[in-house]
Each structure stands twice: as structure tokens, then as C-alpha cells.
Amino acid sequence: MNRTEPLQRTTHKTKRRPGRPAAGIDGDARERLLTAATELFAAEGVAATSFAAIAKRAGLTPAMMHYYFKDRGHLLDCVVEEKIAPLIASVWSPVEPGATAQELIRGIVERLVAGIERNPWVPSTWMREVLNEGGLLRSRVLRRLPFDKVRILSGAVARAQKKGEIQAGADPVLIVFSMLGLVMLHLATAPFFAEAFHRREPSPQVIGRHITALLLEGLKPSGKKTRKRK
């Protein structure tokens, strides 16, 4: 890998403000470093990932890492701000009051599956660094959660339960965790699933359909014309 080229670029040193990415010609190197960081976080975890390892994976020098990222805290801020927050926004922004719980759930599952297809490093990082106690992205991500949007969904579920339109056994707030968790879990464990059961790795579309069916229908009798379709 050509390590001299990006180093030459740093000679055009521009004034940086913390948290604001250097733009223009430096943007590519910085983006490569951020991408390498997210890939290593997914594979090894944040604690086990050094600046040197990130630089090496990006084909750049540790000096470049330190040029763009003051310290690990700053790097984690940038990952959350530039990689995780936009994904969260893409999933939750379209959630608005007025839609039914079923419509909301279908949309969220679909957008989250699509978002993770674009960012395959997310599920294992989310499980390890956000959900785990002691996870190193936990407090940063916690501040970014769209609680107003979550309330719209759990409110829609609770209202439908009160009207008897959906069954009352599931908890309307826990259901949000069930939904997100199922998507993360199935996408993160698709290789494990394939390995364990000697099956082809299920595609994100297959996983999305499975989860939507499970959440919206459960395993109860279909009650539709499917019964005697033959």
C-alpha cells in the first residue's frame, strides 16, 4: 500500500476545529481512517483497537490518525456523530404520529435492514459497545436515541392494544427493543446461523420478512385463506 501519498497531503495543513472534519483533499484519508476504525471496532471491539491498527488497516501512518483525531474520545465522538447518528436518523425520521403501529414497524424494520446493509459493521458494534454494560459507545449513543420517535411508536402500540386491535400481551416499550434487537441480532448472526445449520446465509431481505412476519403475526394461526389453499 502506498503510504507516502497521504503523508504528502498533510503538508497542506488546514486549521481544524475538534469534531469538524477537515474538508477537501484531506477528506478521503480521514474517511478511510473512520471506515477502518468502524471495521476494527466490529471485529475486535473498541478497547482492543489501537490508533496504530486503524492507521495500518487504512494504509496510512499513525501520525495521520493523530492528525485527524485528538484522542480516542474524539475518534469515538466522530464515529457516533458521522456514522451512527445518520443511520439512527435514517431509520427514525419518517416516524410521525398518525400512522398505525403496524405501518410504523414495517417501515422501521425495512429501513434498519437497509441501513445495516450499507453499514455491516453496525450490529456487532451495537451489541458489544452500546447494549453491553461498560460498552464504550454506550453513553455517547444513549444521548442520540430519538426518544420522541420511540414514544410515537410505543404510543401507537399501546393505543392499538387498548382498542383491542392488537393483542395486549406484549409490552409497548419493550417491543421497540424486541424489534431493533431482532434486526441487529439476525443480521449480526447470519454467518453464525449459516455455519451452525449448514444453510446458506439468509439475505437481509429474508431476515427482514421473517422479523416483520414474527412481530406482526407471531406464531398464531393465520386465520386467513391460507388454511385450505391447496
Add this chain to the structure above:
Amino acid sequence: MNRTEPLQRTTHKTKRRPGRPAAGIDGDARERLLTAATELFAAEGVAATSFAAIAKRAGLTPAMMHYYFKDRGHLLDCVVEEKIAPLIASVWSPVEPGATAQELIRGIVERLVAGIERNPWVPSTWMREVLNEGGLLRSRVLRRLPFDKVRILSGAVARAQKKGEIQAGADPVLIVFSMLGLVMLHLATAPFFAEAFHRREPSPQVIGRHITALLLEGLKPSGKKTRKRK
């Protein structure tokens, strides 16, 4: 903490075979070390946990760790053999052909919730070290999975789907992952849930009921007398 007492015990050094725990008076120290190991694995991950840290948490010396466990591979064998395999067996052993999918799912969720109550270190370790690619317990646990029992469950689901007794949208093998994943995920993230939503941490019983309701009923209309109960 009294560090001299266990050291004195090691003077009664008995012949050990790898994988076979030393019995008798040594058993207590060994058990404390294994427990400390599982707690640290859950909090920090296997890679970040040293023999010295395990000994310290157990109030014993690193020499004691090396007395009982040849190396990390041996320690991981013992954790899987003595801590994880019995839990897997307690969950899956009662699964026998002839039961309905619904009965099987109810039983598995109930036993898994109970098993994790007794072993609260399991969910985060499972997510980090088994499901993650590169997880350090993955291949050891993979060999222990009760595929014959999993097949009984997925067979029961598939048969019920064919007879139209349960809806056909969910995948009968993926459903096994959904079920186990929901239990692990909700139990592992109960503190995160409480923190994020400023709610009381849901009890394992509440979580179990939520998951069973979700899996068996989904969010579809209840269709029962609940609709006009008032």
C-alpha cells in the same frame, strides 16, 4: 481478603488431568476462580481478561489460576464444559418430539429465562463471544449446540405451518434464533432499557411473558373476547 489460606491448600497437590477439575478441598477455590472468570468475561470480554485479573477478583493468587488452569484454552474449555453446557442442557433436554411448537417455545423461553437468572453473566458473553465473528468461545460452543433438539423444534414449527395451524411467514429455523436472541437480548439489555427510558428494570418474569406473547401471538388483533371486555 485472605490470600494465604488457599495457597496453603495447594500444598496438598493432587494429580490433575486436563479438563477434570480437582475435587475435594481444592474445589472451592477452583469454583471461585471459574465464577470470577465468567463475571470478568461478561464485563470485559475474554480477550481483555488476564489470569491475574481473574485471580485478583477471586481473592486468590495468579499461581492458583495456573495451578488449576493450564492456559487460556484450558480455562475456556472448563467454562464451556462446566458453566455453559449444563445451561444449554437444562434448556433443551426436555424438548422431545410430539409436543406442539407452542408448548416447546413456552418451555424453552421459561427455562432459558430461569437459567440466565441463575447465570446473569451469560447473555453478554453469549452475544460477544459466541455470536460475534471472532468470538473466543464460538467454536467451543458451536460443538455443544443441541442440533437434534433444535431440529425437533423447527420441525414442529414447519409441520404446524403446513397444516395452517400457525402462520407461514416466519422461517422455522430462523425462529429458533429469534427466540433465543430475544431472551438473551432483553435480559442483557434490561439495565440499558431502564437507563434509556427511565423505567424500572423489567424483571425476568416480565421479559419472559413479553417474549412468549410476542412469539406466539405477535402484534395481530387478539380476536378473543378481550375486544369488548369493558
